[in-house]
Every structure is written in C-alpha cells, then in structure tokens.
Amino acid sequence: MVVRVDLNISLDGIGATADQTPENIFGEDWGRLVAPYVATRTFRERVLHEDTGEGTTGVDDRYARAYFEGVTAEIMGAGMFGLHTFPDKPDWRGWWGDEPPFAYPVLVLTHTPRPPIEFPNGTRFDFRSVSPQEALEEARTLAGDGDIRVGGGVSVARDFLRAGLVDELHVGITPIVLGVGSRLWDGLHGLEDGYEVTSEVAESGVIHVTFRR
Amino acid sequence: MVVRVDLNISLDGIGATADQTPENIFGEDWGRLVAPYVATRTFRERVLHEDTGEGTTGVDDRYARAYFEGVTAEIMGAGMFGLHTFPDKPDWRGWWGDEPPFAYPVLVLTHTPRPPIEFPNGTRFDFRSVSPQEALEEARTLAGDGDIRVGGGVSVARDFLRAGLVDELHVGITPIVLGVGSRLWDGLHGLEDGYEVTSEVAESGVIHVTFRR
Known part of the structure; x- marks a missing residue:
C-alpha cells in the first residue's frame, strides 16, 4: 500500500491557478495547465465517459492510466471538491457528475460538516475536519490492500508531503x-531526500517527474 | 546572431542560492545545484583546465559544450563576477583564475566604475552602468557575427528575458x-509565448529545457 500524489504543475511550480472568475470558474490558466492531461484517451474515457476512442495514447496517457490504477481510497481538500467555489450550495456533489471517476471512498477535508454523498458506481464522499495523519489513518482502513491517493489541491498535497506521509509523488x-x-x-526544501527522482518527457512537451521512496 | 541565456536551476526554479557564508562563499546549495554540470568533461576542460579525460560525456556534457559554442561576447551581472561577494577588493579579477573560460569581451553590469581587466587568452572584462538594452547594443558591436550570452546571475537573466531581449533560453x-x-x-508569466519549448532528460536526472524563438 502506497500513498500517492499526482499533480499537474507549471514550470514555475504552480498547481492551483488564480484567474478564476464567476464567469469562468476554472480560469484560463487551469485549462492551459491541464490541457495535455485532458487530451489523453484515459481522461476522456475515465472522466468524461466518452467512448469514441479519441485522445492521445503516448506518454501522457500512460501516466493518466497509472493515475487511476490501484487506488482504492482518496483524500482531497475542500477546494478540489469545489466547496470554495460554491460555498453556498449545500447540495453540491462535486465536479464530476453522476459518475465520479473514483468508484471508491473519498475523504474530503473541510471544517464544515456535511452528510456523506454516495453514487451508484461506488464513489462515496465523506467530509472530515481532521489532520492529515488522522485522515490517512481512516483512509488506510478504507483502502484495504489498495493505494491511497492524496488528490489535491496543491496546499493539501503540500501538507501531506511536508508531514512525510507521501510514498510517491508524480508531477x-x-x-x-x-x-x-x-x-x-513552497516549504518543501530538501524534499528529494529519501526519494529516487526520475523524469521523462512526453510527446506533448510535458515533463513527468516522479519521486519514489 | 542570437542572444542566449544558459542557467542551472532547481525544480522550484531557484538559480541563485542563498546559503553562502564567509567560510563557504558558494554555499552548499550551489554545489548541489551545479554538481551535474561541474561533473561534465567540458566543464573540467574549459573551466578547470584539467586535461585528464575525466568527466561525464552524456547529455549534460552536450549542453555544456553548446554553452561555449559560438559565443563571442557576454554580459553578466556584478554578482556573477563576484563584486557582491568581495565588495572591498578593488583588485578582484573574477572567479576564474588567469585563464577565464571566455576568451572574448565580457560586459559586467555594475554601478561602481572599475578599470577594464584583460587576460592573455582574449578575455576582457569591461564594467558598465547601463540598461540591458544599452549593454546589448555594445555587446552586438563586440560580438561580430557570433552569439551573445547573458551569463547571469538569475536577476540579470530575468531582466533580459522580461525585456524580450533573449532568443534562446536553456535551463x-x-x-x-x-x-x-x-x-x-518570477515575473515571467507567459514567457513561453513566441518560443518553441523542448525538453530532454539527462542520464544524471537533470531536465534540460530550451526556449527557442
């Protein structure tokens, strides 16, 4: 069982963009940041539920597939779930429609209690106001023999990395x-200590860097 | 004739380290940052003037060779020349001993006038208190048909990049x-506009990223 983080970042290390507006809730920068990932066949199949056989099938797609492989529980921040974008929607059910690409239990870290949300495909969102360590402890019991993903956003991923809780980081x-x-x-000086770091460049120009214990 | 910048940076984009002390004038971090470059055969031959045939000969060395190829004039900041480290040494002649690895004219940007310094191998340091544009104008007359390198440090490179004066950036x-x-x-939002960006990973793990107009 490993604890994994997978993120898209820019050359200057930015993984959460800042140009969102009420009219463009993701922002232009987010679109540019994740464009190569969104272009993969795996994203189209697993997240958009398109069955057209379209999408890239190169190195980016290999990482996109790995993103979903073996994970059986996830921890994410309130921002990634959408609570910061829609603070006034008590019935908000996440960005992913009726078939979220998880199909396993997800712990959402938030200080505002909410009832759990369940989907037919096995996705279940539970809302917790706990520390990274406590969230991880619960996720371990939920994950069984599978891996746990710390899904993001960046500040949540950074908290887990800083606490030394992450076995594998892919950016x-x-x-x-x-x-x-x-x-x-930010605040991760010397992160490479204790990890092996490998990199490869995709056809799209994306540089995939992996820290592995 | 192209204007080039070549720098070593960390994953978090740091190209000028901050842990220098009077006892360790380069600092630990600088050593870690440039270790793969310093390990190349080209660095040993061109900068250390070692003739032992040692040093790496892979991808890092290919970039190290390219660093020196075709450049016939250079612009660097006072910090790179060493004036910030040794502000009280009026006879400071740079870090590079009696045979600096330039063998061409170098303009050092500083607000403190100094007489020029010449070396038998053709290196000549001239000290100028001018804008990036003015320095580039003089460098063009000095460079002839060759390329101009903006050697660094990071803040000088950033000034030239921000002013749109750089044709090729390799990190x-x-x-x-x-x-x-x-x-x-920092401050280079959208730098990629107008450049083609390519990357490759060296045997050492260093990721070489090139912006080319």
Missing part, C-alpha cells in the same frame, strides 16, 4: 510559466 | 528542491 510539468497561483514546492 | 533543472534563493521564473 506532470506543463512547459508554461503561470506566474500567479499556489506553488507546490 | 538545466537539477531535480532538487532548494526552497530559498532567487527564482528565475
């Missing part, structure tokens, strides 16, 4: 400079 | 997180 670095947003590497 | 990204120091990408 897809999109070769753009965003300038503004939340930087993954 | 060797050492896969370490330094946390403190001067970050290359």
Whole structure:
C-alpha cells in the first residue's frame, strides 16, 4: 500500500491557478495547465465517459492510466471538491457528475460538516475536519490492500508531503510559466531526500517527474 | 546572431542560492545545484583546465559544450563576477583564475566604475552602468557575427528575458528542491509565448529545457 500524489504543475511550480472568475470558474490558466492531461484517451474515457476512442495514447496517457490504477481510497481538500467555489450550495456533489471517476471512498477535508454523498458506481464522499495523519489513518482502513491517493489541491498535497506521509509523488510539468497561483514546492526544501527522482518527457512537451521512496 | 541565456536551476526554479557564508562563499546549495554540470568533461576542460579525460560525456556534457559554442561576447551581472561577494577588493579579477573560460569581451553590469581587466587568452572584462538594452547594443558591436550570452546571475537573466531581449533560453533543472534563493521564473508569466519549448532528460536526472524563438 502506497500513498500517492499526482499533480499537474507549471514550470514555475504552480498547481492551483488564480484567474478564476464567476464567469469562468476554472480560469484560463487551469485549462492551459491541464490541457495535455485532458487530451489523453484515459481522461476522456475515465472522466468524461466518452467512448469514441479519441485522445492521445503516448506518454501522457500512460501516466493518466497509472493515475487511476490501484487506488482504492482518496483524500482531497475542500477546494478540489469545489466547496470554495460554491460555498453556498449545500447540495453540491462535486465536479464530476453522476459518475465520479473514483468508484471508491473519498475523504474530503473541510471544517464544515456535511452528510456523506454516495453514487451508484461506488464513489462515496465523506467530509472530515481532521489532520492529515488522522485522515490517512481512516483512509488506510478504507483502502484495504489498495493505494491511497492524496488528490489535491496543491496546499493539501503540500501538507501531506511536508508531514512525510507521501510514498510517491508524480508531477506532470506543463512547459508554461503561470506566474500567479499556489506553488507546490513552497516549504518543501530538501524534499528529494529519501526519494529516487526520475523524469521523462512526453510527446506533448510535458515533463513527468516522479519521486519514489 | 542570437542572444542566449544558459542557467542551472532547481525544480522550484531557484538559480541563485542563498546559503553562502564567509567560510563557504558558494554555499552548499550551489554545489548541489551545479554538481551535474561541474561533473561534465567540458566543464573540467574549459573551466578547470584539467586535461585528464575525466568527466561525464552524456547529455549534460552536450549542453555544456553548446554553452561555449559560438559565443563571442557576454554580459553578466556584478554578482556573477563576484563584486557582491568581495565588495572591498578593488583588485578582484573574477572567479576564474588567469585563464577565464571566455576568451572574448565580457560586459559586467555594475554601478561602481572599475578599470577594464584583460587576460592573455582574449578575455576582457569591461564594467558598465547601463540598461540591458544599452549593454546589448555594445555587446552586438563586440560580438561580430557570433552569439551573445547573458551569463547571469538569475536577476540579470530575468531582466533580459522580461525585456524580450533573449532568443534562446536553456535551463538545466537539477531535480532538487532548494526552497530559498532567487527564482528565475518570477515575473515571467507567459514567457513561453513566441518560443518553441523542448525538453530532454539527462542520464544524471537533470531536465534540460530550451526556449527557442
């Protein structure tokens, strides 16, 4: 069982963009950051539920497939679930429609209690106001023999990395400079200690960097 | 004739480290940042003037060779020349001993006038208190048909990049997180516009990213 983080970041390390508006809730920068991931066949099949056989099938897609493989429980922040974007929607059920691409239990870290949400495909969101360590302890009991993903956003991933709780970090670095947003590497001086770091470049230009214990 | 920048940076974009002390004038972080470059055969031959045939000969060395190829004039900051480390040494002649690895004219940007310094191998340091544009104009007359390198440090490189004066930027990204120091990408939002960006990974783990107009 390993604890994994997978994120898309820019060359300047930004993994949470800052140009969202009420009219464009994701923002332009987010679209540019995740474009190569969104273009993969795996994203189209697993997240958009398209069955057209379209999408890239190269290195980016290999990482996109690995993103979903073997994970049986997840921890994510309130921001990733959407609670910061829609603070006034008590019936918000996440960004992913009726078939979220998880199909396993997800712990959402938030200080505001909410009742759990269940989907027919096995996705279940539970809301917890706990520390990273406590969330991980519960996720371990939920995950069984599978892996746990700390899904994000960046600040949640950084909390888990800083606490030394992550066994494997994969970042897809999109070769753009965003300038503004939340930087993954802040406060992670010497993160490479205790990890083996490997990298490869995808056809799209994305640089995939993996830290593995 | 192209204007080039070549820098070593960390995963978090730091190209000027901040842990220097009077006892360790380069600092530990600088050593870790440039270790793969210093290990190349080209660095040993061109900078250390070793003739032992040692040093790496892979991808890092290919970039190290390219660093020196075709450049016939250079612009660097006072910090890179060493004036910030040794402000009280009026006879400071740079870090590079009696045979600096330039063998061409170098303009050092500083607000403190100094007489020029010449070396038998053709290196000549001239000290200028001018804008990036003015320095580039003089460098063009000095360079003839060759290329101009903006040698660094990071803040000087950033000034030239921000002013749109750089045709080719190569960064060797050492896969370490330094946390403190001067970050290359600050203030360079959208730098990729107008450049083609390509990347490759060296045997050492260094990620070489090139922006080319």
